């Protein structure tokens with residue numbers, strides 16, 4: 001299956017921000033390939049509307065299984081012959097005092113939020129370099145930029161993504177590939193579903209624009225970064241001024 005449409009890979013496209021990104025790219029006319037551990041009604045509706053996978057491909061992949069992640073990228077390439085953009089979105093929001101956090105949870109967060117991103121990027125990058133064109137957007141977090149009690153491990157994974165973004169941008173810029181990061185402020189999704197009203201109110205009080213972000217704010221920013229060749233190696237904080 002080959003086409004002139006742009007092929008966009010999005011990790012974790014079943015829920016939350018990933019779901020909004022998948023829908024936005026499909027609405028824009030792109031071919032979208034995504035994975036998550038499990039399917040849901042959003043994924044099943046898209047698969048039923050496109051049974052031959054002409055514009056939408058989903059697989060059940062555990063992001064910490066690197067063979068699975070590499071295999072996913074290879075399937076996308078075999079099926080659509082190219083990868084034009086990659087949005088590294090899947091992540092786990094590990095929370096808790098460091099002394100109370102198990103090494104198993106630390107390993108899980110580092111593996112999914114950092115190592116898996118590097119493995120998937122490496123697998124997709126080869127196709128981009130061959131075409132001398134591509135865009136990579138890494139979804140980091142405001143917690144990469146500001147300290148927050150209980151989020152040391154999560155912050156470490158998300159801050160590492162910013163270093164990865166800058167260095168990879170300088171490595172692959174000459175081959176026509178941009179690499180940027182978005183550091184979103186808190187937005188409503190399953191990941192922050194546990195926040196109490198008091199915690200939400202505190203975040204809003206500390207945000208100059210006096211509102212939490214929306215997934216649409218992040219989607220709009222991703223769309224902008226995919227649209228330009230002039231910006232690379234940068235981190236865009238989309239946080240209503242939380243980090244200013």
Ligand SMILES: NC(=O)c1ccc[n+]([C@@H]2O[C@H](COP(=O)([O-])OP(=O)(O)OC[C@H]3O[C@@H](n4cnc5c(N)ncnc54)[C@H](OP(=O)(O)O)[C@@H]3O)[C@@H](O)[C@H]2O)c1
Nearest residue numbers: 012014015016017036037038063091141186187189190191
């Ligand atoms: N929500 C916020 O306030 C916020 C703020 C800043 C940054 N972020 C970042 O934004 C990104 C999206 O967050 P979100 O709030 O939209 O998250 P979410 O609602 O929890 O959705 C996460 C997505 O990733 C998939 N996923 C999770 N663990 C996976 C695994 N081990 N293997 C494969 N897929 C996996 C989930 O599907 P399955 O569960 O079926 O696997 C789902 O599709 C994350 O990188 C997060 O760190 C979020």
